[in-house]
Amino acid sequence: MKDQERHSARPVRLSLFRSLWYRSRTEARDDAEAGRSITMPVSAGVPPLQQVLRRLALGLLVLALTTLIVYADHDGYNDNSDGSVDFLDAAYYATVTLSTTGYGDITPVSDTARLVNILVITPLRVLFLIILVGTTLEVLTDRTRQQVRIHRWRMRTRDHVVVVGYGTKGRHAVQTLVGQGITRNRIVIVDVQHKAADLAGDDGLVTVIGDATRSEVLRRAEVQHASRVIVASQRDDTAALVTLTARQLNPRATIVVAAREDENVPLLKQSGADTVVTSSSSAGRLLGVSMVSPTVAKTLEDLMTLGSGLDLVERSVTEKEAGQPPRSSKDLVVAVVRDRQLLDYTDPRLERLQQGDRVITVRRATARAPERA
Known part of the structure; x- marks a missing residue:
């Protein structure tokens, strides 16, 4: 019996593993497709061209520094072609060394030159390589970060x-x-x-x-x-x-x-x-009203523009307003929504406001607090 239960449990676990693997693969594919069509708002940063120019300037600075270090101790280096190292040879050695090409035609021969290569030029070579591949790494990082943001956004976006x-x-x-x-x-x-x-x-x-x-x-x-x-x-x-x-x-x-x-x-x-x-x-109706009465048209435009002059707002009835006539409200009530019916202020059923009513009011526009990020 135990052997039968163990053998019957294997297909269940295998099926569960396959379903989870298929689900994760499907979500990853959906996120990848969404990443090509969904744009997320980003904070203002350094423009891409400015980033490339900054990296290029830093790389040239490292190259120039390495050239000066080699030329300062050019007697400790040997050039297989003529035996001496001038400034051009120092720049050439710095270029092939930082790029890890290393032709071997110019080599450090003195102890000082070799020690400088170990303690100074090698770290500069690593820094130079980081600068070269930094742009590629940043692009890959940005893509991964973008996909993570899109995945989180898709999981959290509800009632929007x-x-x-x-x-x-x-x-x-x-x-x-x-x-x-x-x-x-x-x-x-x-x-x-x-x-x-x-x-x-x-x-x-x-x-x-x-x-x-x-x-x-x-x-x-x-x-x-x-x-x-x-x-x-x-x-x-x-x-x-x-x-x-x-x-x-x-x-x-x-x-x-x-x-x-x-x-x-x-x-x-x-x-x-x-x-x-x-x-x-x-x-067209607004144009006709503007022709007959420009002030009425201006008032309508004011009411439709939120935060400017007067606002036309729908809100719930407060506890103090319940049981009171609409005129007792601090705002000008022009209509009431009751049981999904729209009643204007002249309707005889609006003698008293009821709990659960929604009132459409005209009120003075107030400055809103700045939106939080």
């Missing part, structure tokens, strides 16, 4: 916001999100253009480069774990495909889509969008 498209609409959406208190490390940009990825990286945002209509690109942005998705693409047909793909990957996320034409709103909602904002009609 995915913004598809980092054009004018996408950038203003991110600015509004940050103004509402969402930190930049909880925002992920997806864009097909490398220029947009560079702009997002400069703004401190993680970017996935690729076509957002493809499910593998959205998976790299961890859209399956996102709480909200903003689709700010340039074309309505692209927005419909992105919305459909995002909804397939994440049925629970709130998806907000920007559309150019009103006629495409039903299609986008059928694709899975919770809210559709039509940019062309909104701009």
Whole structure:
């Protein structure tokens, strides 16, 4: 019986080992593929060209120092060609010695020259080699560090916001999100253009480069774990495909889509969008209001620009406000969300605010504290 149990346990352990090995190999392959399409924000450092020039200058300095050391004791060296060592011979000896070529035509013959080679020139040779291979080692280290950062980011990213498209609409959406208190490390940009990825990286945002209509690109942005998705693409047909793909990957996320034409709103909602904002009609209405009453248009623009003058904010009802009329609030209440219904301030059901209500208020903009890194 014991032999049978032992033999039956072997396939189980072997299967478990294979599954763990396959999983680790799959994760490593996914991280490698993600490393080619995901850009992580980096702190400002020394530019690559400046690093190369600095290493080159340091290498030339080591070469010049070695040349001077050899020439200072040139009588202790022998040149097989003519027996004497001049300055050019000293530079030649320093070059072939530091590069570990070592032709052997110039050799140290005195005890002093050999001792200097042991204590001084050999450490300089090691330093010179470190300078030469330093750039390659730094590139390999940066790649490994980048893959580790991407792996950690993928494991930790949950309940974040995915913004598809980092054009004018996408950038203003991110600015509004940050103004509402969402930190930049909880925002992920997806864009097909490398220029947009560079702009997002400069703004401190993680970017996935690729076509957002493809499910593998959205998976790299961890859209399956996102709480909200903003689709700010340039074309309505692209927005419909992105919305459909995002909804397939994440049925629970709130998806907000920007559309150019009103006629495409039903299609986008059928694709899975919770809210559709039509940019062309909104701009047209604002133009009409500006013509009739420029001050009203200015007020609307002020309300839509977070942190400037007046802010239109949605928040929960406080304990002090519960049971009180909306007018008793310190902020101007213009609407209330109750049981998923939007009630304006003229609705007779808004005699008293209730616990669990969410109020939409107009209040004076306040300066926000600087965002922590």
